Amino acid sequence: MVMDTAISNGTDSMVIEATTMGRGSHVSTVAEAGRDDFDAVRWERDIAPSHFRLRIESFYKLTKMLSEGGIQCFTSKVFEASGYQWEFSMYPNGVGLNKGHISVFLCIQNTSALPLGDKVNKFHYLKQECGISKFVPRCEFDDAANGYLVDDTCVFGVEVFVIHSKFVEQRLSPLVKVGETYTWKVSGFSNMNKVCYSDEFTAASFKWKVTLYPLGVGSKRPDGLNLGLYLTLVDPGATPNALLVYFMLFIRNQKYGKHQVGQFCCCYSSESLSWGWESFMPLADLRDLSNGFIVNDCIIVEAHIKNVSIIQ
Known part of the structure; x- marks a missing residue:
């Protein structure tokens, strides 16, 4: 056409x-x-x-x-x-x-x-x-x-x-079904006050990490009201022109199984290495121990990369 x-x-x-x-x-x-x-x-x-x-x-x-x-x-x-x-x-x-x-x-x-x-x-x-x-x-x-x-x-x-x-x-390129899940146990959450990163993990031959903002995201200072959560592509020099990625991020509910979930379809490139949510979930809901997201001062974050296509 x-x-x-x-x-x-x-x-x-x-x-x-x-x-x-x-x-x-x-x-x-x-x-x-x-x-x-x-x-x-x-x-x-x-x-x-x-x-x-x-x-x-x-x-x-x-x-x-x-x-x-x-x-x-x-x-x-x-x-x-x-x-x-x-x-x-x-x-x-x-x-x-x-x-x-x-x-x-x-x-x-x-x-x-x-x-x-x-x-x-x-x-x-x-x-x-x-x-x-x-x-x-x-x-x-x-x-x-x-x-x-x-x-x-x-x-x-x-x-x-x-x-x-x-x-x-x-x-x-043809969409590749990845279906790989990375689990990150974040301990001592109540004492966290600045951005932190997971270990690197590999999915679809590319390296990734999860970026967590425990007090929210802000250009000058975090808002202290929301948890920010992003999936970040590591080593852009080894990446082709761009990647079309469909992924899901979770904060696991450790008691009731009603997880906090976000899903996104976006293009990663050397100019856009990190995609996610400034306000993934309210901190008040996360910190309420009766909700089941925090157990023994630990939260569990999961990244599930479903599909990847190389854009050339």
Whole structure:
């Protein structure tokens, strides 16, 4: 599939063209950019995407992981086209009221270089994102006979029609089911007053640690009201461009089995090595011994890494 984007120089709307590549054919869809519904017109073309391609080699698993992690879309890395920075977002289950469709959007990053209004183009500092809410129906996309999805692999593409552009490609490797759990017994919890780290552990060939803020997280000082808990990637130099990770963190209930649980689907990179929650749970609930989270001044933290995909 290709999403072609042109910036017009008059009062015309910015145009997005979506091209399917099933069974060797190339059927284009063109419509006014934006999240509103529209009337689409289709025709054939023979040109493959030339500026950005997103290859997903495990589409159904990705869709399930995003859904279970509370995430609506996958957003690509930033790529450059004609001096502008862009991101491509794909919603496998549609956006807003457009369930049953795949939705695709293009977002511009450096809006300071854009004009102030619509008379030059549709991308401006107040409108950074344009796209197609009903790109293709899921029933049509999922039907193998149409050629969109082959062996759970599909390709989305973007073309930005500005004067010059550079081609960038991104690839999501097949999702690896990890299913590894690390358990950390934290003793002397009542005396802890600053951030602490678990031992390193290995999952999916990468090294991790759990970061715990016993008095909460704050840029200047912790709030003293909430426990902060994060999963941190260790040794970013040994890491590829990025990792898409689905994980769960637990504070185990040692008496009643009603654990405090958080789950997250996120991208780790050299710029984002730690993901989690500033307020994983209220400290008042944690310290209440009748709740069963603290026994003999010890809490038990668990990190369960479910799935990992390498983004290249």
